[in-house]
Amino acid sequence: MKIIGIIPARMAATRFPNKPMAPIQGIPMIGHCYIRSKMCALMDEVYVATCDQAIYDYIHSIGGKAVMTSDVHERATERTAEALLNIEAGLKDVTYDVVVMIQGDEPLVDPDMLREAAEPLLAGDRKVSNLMAYLPTQEERESPNNVKVVTDIHGDALYFSREPIPSRLKYKKEIKAYRQLGLIAFSRWALQKFVALETTPLEQIESVDMNRFLEHRIPIHMEVTKYLADSVDTPEDLARVEEKMKSDPLFQSYKSAK
Secondary structure, three states: OOEEEEEEEOOOOOOOOOHHHOEEOOEEHHHHHHHHHHOOOOOOEEEEEEOOHHHHHHHHHOOOOEEEOOOOOOOHHHHHHHHHHHHHHOOOOOOOOEEEEEOOOOOOOOHHHHHHHHHHHOOOOOOEEEEEEEOOOHHHHHOOOOOEEEEOOOOEEEEEEOOOOOOOOOOOOOOOOEEEEEEEEEEHHHHHHHHHOOOOHHHHHHOOOOHHHHHOOOOOEEEEOOOOOOOOOOHHHHHHHHHHHHOOHHHHHHHHHO
């Protein structure tokens, strides 16, 4: 199977405008995401998908690959789907079997996480796979910036919400809560199916792409990762990640890229 990683990114973010180009230890955030994703040996290619010339030019300036997309997309998955078609259109007789969507606001992503997301699809029986991570504190459970997920006993997603799920209201024992990470692997069929499906009520209510699949009864396999992802949604998050990056082992291997 041929596997491609695509990082959707845009400058127009409501909570944090121009976020992808915000510097972290001298390297734009999108640069960290791209460089670290390229370290995953399972990926045949990695591209940044963007509607902003500044992001496109920066990625090319560091010898990376980027593709321009429309500026009308509201969902990262939709931008990724268009990017795949644009990339394949520029290549001769090349199609990708698996697409790993990597969020451009998780600059501490470990390349092994891309492998964790993609491997469940390699047997061919699953169509969508998503990583999830344990939420250790109540504050993290309650943050609307963290998309929470609950699964069935087979490890498939039941629901995604920005509210704390499962509820602790009547259950007094320990509850393990998980957040959805921005690493989602799609079969080529599933990614194109997503954009062909109608937008769904719960997708809009929760502002979570993957509820569209669930409402259309397309299973999403959830894989627990041991790695800690740190999303940047606000300037305060950026300051926290900036501090973590100083001692990050992977960063030491590429910090001269700045």
